[in-house]
Amino acid sequence: MLQDDATAHPFEFHGRGGEYFRIWIVNLALSIITLGIFSAWAKVRTKRYFNGSTFVAGHNFDYHASGYRILIGRVIALTLLLGYQLSVVFFKPLVLVWVIVGLFVVPWLIISSIRFNARNTSYRNVRFNFSAADMEAFVAYIVWPIVGFCTFGLLWPLAQQKKDYFYVNNHNYGGRYFEANFSVWRMYTIFAIALGLMIVFLVVIVAILVPLVPLILHKGNAGVAAAGHLLGLIFVVPFYIAMGMIAPLIHTMIVNLVTSATVFDEKHRLQSTMSPFMMAWIMVSNALLTIITLGLFYPWAKVRAARYQLEHTTLFITGDAESYVSEVFETQSAVGEEIGSFFSFDFGL
Amino acid sequence: MITGRYFFPNSARTVAARAEKTASQLRIEAFDGALLAEAPFATVKITARLASLPRRLLLPDGGCFETPDNDGVDAMIGMARHLIGGGWMDRVERSWRAVVISIVLAAAAGAAFGIWGLPWAARSLAASTPEWLANSISEHALQTFDKNYLLASHLDGAQQQRAQSLFDRVVTAGGCGTHHCTLLFRRGGILIQANAFALPDGEIVLTDQLTDLVKADDELEGVFAHEMGHVVYAHALQRVYQASLLPAAIAVVTGDVSQVSQIAVLLPGILIQSAYSRGFENQADLYAITTLRRMRARPAAMADLLERLEKTHCGAGSCGPSWIGDHPDTASRAKLMRGAH
Numbered sequence: 001m002l003q004d005d006a007t008a009h010p011f012e013f014h015g016r017g018g019e020y021f022r023i024w025i026v027n028l029a030l031s032i033i034t035l036g037i038f039s040a041w042a043k044v045r046t047k048r049y050f051n052g053s054t055f056v057a058g059h060n061f062d063y064h065a066s067g068y069r070i071l072i073g074r075v076i077a078l079t080l081l082l083g084y085q086l087s088v089v090f091f092k093p094l095v096l097v098w099v100i101v102g103l104f105v106v107p108w109l110i111i112s113s114i115r116f117n118a119r120n121t122s123y124r125n126v127r128f129n130f131s132a133a134d135m136e137a138f139v140a141y142i143v144w145p146i147v148g149f150c151t152f153g154l155l156w157p158l159a160q161q162k163k164d165y166f167y168v169n170n171h172n173y174g175g176r177y178f179e180a181n182f183s184v185w186r187m188y189t190i191f192a193i194a195l196g197l198m199i200v201f202l203v204v205i206v207a208i209l210v211p212l213v214p215l216i217l218h219k220g221n222a223g224v225a226a227a228g229h230l231l232g233l234i235f236v237v238p239f240y241i242a243m244g245m246i247a248p249l250i251h252t253m254i255v256n257l258v259t260s261a262t263v264f265d266e267k268h269r270l271q272s273t274m275s276p277f278m279m280a281w282i283m284v285s286n287a288l289l290t291i292i293t294l295g296l297f298y299p300w301a302k303v304r305a306a307r308y309q310l311e312h313t314t315l316f317i318t319g320d321a322e323s324y325v326s327e328v329f330e331t332q333s334a335v336g337e338e339i340g341s342f343f344s345f346d347f348g349l
Numbered sequence: 350m351i352t353g354r355y356f357f358p359n360s361a362r363t364v365a366a367r368a369e370k371t372a373s374q375l376r377i378e379a380f381d382g383a384l385l386a387e388a389p390f391a392t393v394k395i396t397a398r399l400a401s402l403p404r405r406l407l408l409p410d411g412g413c414f415e416t417p418d419n420d421g422v423d424a425m426i427g428m429a430r431h432l433i434g435g436g437w438m439d440r441v442e443r444s445w446r447a448v449v450i451s452i453v454l455a456a457a458a459g460a461a462f463g464i465w466g467l468p469w470a471a472r473s474l475a476a477s478t479p480e481w482l483a484n485s486i487s488e489h490a491l492q493t494f495d496k497n498y499l500l501a502s503h504l505d506g507a508q509q510q511r512a513q514s515l516f517d518r519v520v521t522a523g524g525c526g527t528h529h530c531t532l533l534f535r536r537g538g539i540l541i542q543a544n545a546f547a548l549p550d551g552e553i554v555l556t557d558q559l560t561d562l563v564k565a566d567d568e569l570e571g572v573f574a575h576e577m578g579h580v581v582y583a584h585a586l587q588r589v590y591q592a593s594l595l596p597a598a599i600a601v602v603t604g605d606v607s608q609v610s611q612i613a614v615l616l617p618g619i620l621i622q623s624a625y626s627r628g629f630e631n632q633a634d635l636y637a638i639t640t641l642r643r644m645r646a647r648p649a650a651m652a653d654l655l656e657r658l659e660k661t662h663c664g665a666g667s668c669g670p671s672w673i674g675d676h677p678d679t680a681s682r683a684k685l686m687r688g689a690h
Contacts, residue, residue: 019400022442029451032458045399045438052402060403062396124363125356125413174361291617296452330359330411 006269006316013310014060015053017300023049024299040074041067050306051121056315064127065120073116080105107137118171126330132170140166157187164258173264174328182261190253194246201242244287245280252279259313268324269316274309282308351425353416355385358408368406368414370425375406377414386412395426398439463621467594468587468628475586480550483586487548491533494554498541502534503557509534512560515569516553522644524577525551532573543658545572547579549586562657570644571637571651571686578636584629591625626675634682652683 027042044067051061084102087094111132118130144159161184168180252274259272286301317324355366355377366385368377375393377386386408394407404422406414416422423436441447502509516532524530530551537544537556545555553576563569579585595618638648659679676682 022448023400025448025451025455026438026442029454032455048399049402052399062405124361125411125415126359126361294456294617325361325363328361 006318007321009057009315009317009321011310011313011315012055013053013303013307014055015050015303015306017303020049020303021296021299037071038067040071043067043070050302054306054310056123057317057321059124062122063120064122065116069116073113077109103142104134104138107134107141110141111137114167114170123173124325124328126174126328128171128173129175130171132166136166136170153191157191158184160191160254161187164254168258168262174330176265176328178262178264179266180258180262182257186257187254190250190257193253194250197246197249198242201246244284248280248283249276252276255309267318269318271314271316272309272312273314274312279305279308351416351418351421353403353414353418355379356413356415358386358411366414368416368425375408375414377408377412386410386414395422398423398436400442462598467591467598468625470594471587471590472583474590475583478549478583478586483549483583486586486589487550487552490548491552491554494541495535498538499554499556500536500538502536504534504560508560512555512569515566516573518644519570519573519577519640522640524574524640526577526581528577528580530577530580543661545576547576547585549580549583551580553577553580559658562661563654564657565650565653567641567646567650568654570646571641571648571654574637574640575633575651577640578633579629581636582629582632584633587629588622588626591622595621623675627677630676630682634685638686648686652686655679655683655686 023045027038027045031037031039031042044063044065047063047065051063054061084095084098087098111130111134114132115130118128121128140163144155144162148154148156148159161182165180168178171178253276256272256274256276259270262270264270282305286297286304289297290301350367350369352365352367354363356363364379364385366377366379368375370376370390373390375388375390376384378384388408388410392409396405396407398404398419401417401419403415403417404419406416406422408414426436504512512534513532516530519525520530528551530553533552533554535554535556537558541556543556543558543562545553545559547553553573555572559572560569563572634651637651641648641651656679
């Protein structure tokens, strides 16, 4: 049970935009020269930089993947995608076969990717792990979304909850499990807020459009053309900004909810207190600055988003942290590790 | 001697420690001198240097020595550091010269891809697209247009026949090359006014509103010759390939499909696409001029129609800056056509 003697350990992010810029641009150039092959190793360096810059309770995280395995994962994913595309073009009935195969392959790909990332992430010399049955992924990623879709979104928050449970509750660190537990009504609240925001957005658009109606009616052809141009601007620009805002808003609220509902080893608790509006602003302004600087701002954008998220995440450790971690051991046997990692690749999911 | 902390084998338990290389052994001891671990140096894995992150020396038994002293570790590795885990990457990332070269290279590669690579790829893919695929794309596109943006034509039989005979004249003059061009009549909905456009399989759609604007036969011939130019160069297919290759290429090279990169690519993507589109229009104009000359028609008639079109669409002023539009500005197009006698 959670006890009151928990001490707060805020996460810290020590990464700097200027430092990451050098890593990013050099790796980008090498990826271009090698026609994308090096990007697998570039990904390792990037993940190592971000994991390594993340500190909690005086220790940082690490990332151990080999670029070679990421490359294999990408080749497999690309082959599947290409096979699908080719059969769409050359033999349509085969698409049905692909859909059926996909239903079963996709859950495996998802588990494999999550497991790959967990196994290659460590904290204090001990690795994370992810263990889930293929069936669970099938239910969480295929069945529930279909149910959510078929009920016209009514059960979508429930599907989201199942997906989050699948992700969190199958993760462990040193053999001790994470567990997320929250009322599904809180997820419904988030989706209700999102729906409300979209309605407000539509009302504003209509309010702007109504004055244009007389223009269309009175000016004939030229009026229609002028209104068409205005419509384009009025719809397209705010549409992208609003979509760019609403997606991170929902995402941030979900991350807050799930993180704060997560308990580790039944006694340590996580908390996330990001402001959804601040995060949405960071995402939108990051995208705009990246466009204006022709992409050069990108490393600062990534560092800025990571810093905001981590500086609003806290780990509450019950009891004495040092004496607790002394009991945490690597539980993966060397053989299990080899077999496990042989069957896991990063597919970028 | 470097200082840091030691993690016991496969454990999160840690003590302050120091490490030293003696002959071929790595020796890790507590500050009171007690031996914590010892292993042949050749069996120790050392993580590659990366920015100012702490370094880890991984022992074969699952123990680990961690230190912020990157230079100390490099000195300990000595000559071997080229060989152990990507030390060269760190030196490249640290060098200002490499950073500057990388920026120039990335910018040059991006520009070259946009100017030559992507158009070339789209052109060769469009050229090798089988006919049945082009037909199926066209059929699908026409269905979508008919459903959302187009209505049945109001033109009477005589008007349609006149347009058809002009169309046939351009085809006879070789306007459609070896392709099979057909003319379709539609009335434009609210979003498509006076317009004509070509589908990949050679179907050319003419809206009633454009027919209403036409004052002379060779104006309409100009429109047909221009659209046939789009058919001959397979511009519609090239557009399809350009739109799907650009995001795919960015994802492959950067290995990043995150939200930030998707949004950031959106607007430049639109600008690049409209630049390609202006290139296509220019190519179709030049093609139309050649065809019209061969038929002894007046390319300048097309200029008259374009100017009339712009006046109806955008009033007295012009339609906005050409660098966002998907057509070159009317004044320069008209100049091109009038200069072509």
